[in-house]
Amino acid sequence: VFCQIAQAPEDPILGVTVAYNKDPDSSKLNLGVGAYRTEEGKPLVLNVVRQAEQKLVNDPTRIKEYLPIVGLADFNKASAKLIFGADSPAIQEKRVATVQCLSGSGSLRVGGEFLARHYHQKTIYIPDPTWGNHPKIFTFAGLSVKTYRYYDPSTRGLHFKGLLEDLGNAASGSIVLLHACAHNPTGVDPTIDQWEEIRQLVRSKQLLPFFDSAYQGFASGSLEADAKPVRMFAADGGECFTAQSFAKNMGLYGERVGALSIVCKTSDVASRVESQLKLVIRPMYSSPPLHGACIVSTILNDSNLYNEWTIELKGMADRIISMRTQLLEALQAKGTPGDWSHIIKQIGMFTFTGLNAEQVGFMRKEYHVYMTSDGRISMAGLSTKTIPHLANAMHAAVTS
Numbered sequence: 001v002f003c004q005i006a007q008a009p010e011d012p013i014l015g016v017t018v019a020y021n022k023d024p025d026s027s028k029l030n031l032g033v034g035a036y037r038t039e040e041g042k043p044l045v046l047n048v049v050r051q052a053e054q055k056l057v058n059d060p061t062r063i064k065e066y067l068p069i070v071g072l073a074d075f076n077k078a079s080a081k082l083i084f085g086a087d088s089p090a091i092q093e094k095r096v097a098t099v100q101c102l103s104g105s106g107s108l109r110v111g112g113e114f115l116a117r118h119y120h121q122k123t124i125y126i127p128d129p130t131w132g133n134h135p136k137i138f139t140f141a142g143l144s145v146k147t148y149r150y151y152d153p154s155t156r157g158l159h160f161k162g163l164l165e166d167l168g169n170a171a172s173g174s175i176v177l178l179h180a181c182a183h184n185p186t187g188v189d190p191t192i193d194q195w196e197e198i199r200q201l202v203r204s205k206q207l208l209p210f211f212d213s214a215y216q217g218f219a220s221g222s223l224e225a226d227a228k229p230v231r232m233f234a235a236d237g238g239e240c241f242t243a244q245s246f247a248k249n250m251g252l253y254g255e256r257v258g259a260l261s262i263v264c265k266t267s268d269v270a271s272r273v274e275s276q277l278k279l280v281i282r283p284m285y286s287s288p289p290l291h292g293a294c295i296v297s298t299i300l301n302d303s304n305l306y307n308e309w310t311i312e313l314k315g316m317a318d319r320i321i322s323m324r325t326q327l328l329e330a331l332q333a334k335g336t337p338g339d340w341s342h343i344i345k346q347i348g349m350f351t352f353t354g355l356n357a358e359q360v361g362f363m364r365k366e367y368h369v370y371m372t373s374d375g376r377i378s379m380a381g382l383s384t385k386t387i388p389h390l391a392n393a394m395h396a397a398v399t400s
């Protein structure tokens with residue numbers, strides 16, 4: 001058996017790191033994967049995470065029992081509060097079913113499979129472009145994936161007209177995936193006024209909104225501002241799905257901690273929805289991991305740690321924003337042809353540079369700069385020290 005099995009290709013994003021690791025050049029730069037790095041190029045464990053872990057380790061009552069299928073109750077409550085807001089009517093009316101899942105990816109997968117089993121419409125509209133894992137997650141969950149226009153390469157901004165047209169033409173009831181903030185890979189988000197128009201269209205066509213919130217706090221540095229679009233939808237009384245990740249905003253990547261929340265019409269519906277989510281989760285992985293949920297719960301439920309977290313989070317967001325300014329200034333100083341102002345207009349972890357696959361290939365070969373073939377660079381992988389090298393590579397790519 002398996003003698004004929006084909007070698008699978010590397011993942012388009014994670015494969016960039018594989019190639020980077022094999023490169024012996026000392027000037028190499030990995031701007032592929034969206035993972036935060038310090039100014040020294042090192043992964044960062046937040047100080048509040050260390051403190052929470054100390055508290056957990058020093059507590060002799062902590063045991064390693066299985067969590068329930070739906071995960072840690074205190075974590076679930078605090079996660080819903082974080083994304084929907086403490087004063088959210090949906091939470092107060094107990095209309096939200098929240099289950100702890102394996103980070104953002106697992107939350108999307110569980111939500112997708114729940115919809116494939118229990119929702120009358122099996123089509124999900126995802127933005128074009130979107131995070132490369134989205135179409136795969138939803139297809140394997142049993143949904144049928146279509147796209148809506150999102151990005152306009154000619155303006156390097158939102159294709160708002162195309163978005164409204166495509167969602168306007170979607171069959172009533174279709175599911176719509178929306179990036180809550182810091183759209184990956186484009187770094188282009190709708191304005192609040194545009195979100196309001198999207199919300200009205202979604203509700204008038206009875207589309208079902210499914211938010212992917214992987215960057216709360218990372219876009220603007222404010223947890224509240226980045227949750228605004230989700231809160232607009234959660235506050236209008238209609239249904240809303242949200243997949244939350246703590247990978248980036250708490251730096252808990254490998255702990256795989258996240259949550260799926262489903263806002264329902266009544267508390268009775270929410271409790272039946274939760275009972276069905278358990279039937280999705282049990283045969284998939286039985287129950288979620290304990291450690292990451294305890295860390296998040298400790299931080300979110302302690303006002304001192306929470307405040308410290310918001311400061312550290314803002315520090316990460318601000319460093320990324322400062323990388324944007326520095327990169328733009330470096331290109332302008334070199335007189336690199338073209339308008340590069342989108343570098344500071346886009347938000348979140350990534351800049352969608354507009355460089356094409358050939359230029360990306362050139363930069364990898366000649367400058368050992370690694371990024372995804374769509375021209376996305378992770379701003380979090382840059383530092384003041386490495387920006388000149390990137391600017392040289394980009395300048396050469398567009399002038400050679």
Ligand code: PLP
Binds near residue numbers: 102184212247253
């Ligand atoms: N959704 C988007 C848009 C992302 O960019 C990511 C990670 O990069 C995820 C979801 C999920 O990540 P994780 O499963 O590590 O939470």
Ligand code: TYF
Binds near residue numbers: 034105
């Ligand atoms: O950089 C990105 O867009 C993501 C990062 O288990 C990622 O693909 C990497 C590993 C993982 C989840 C997300």
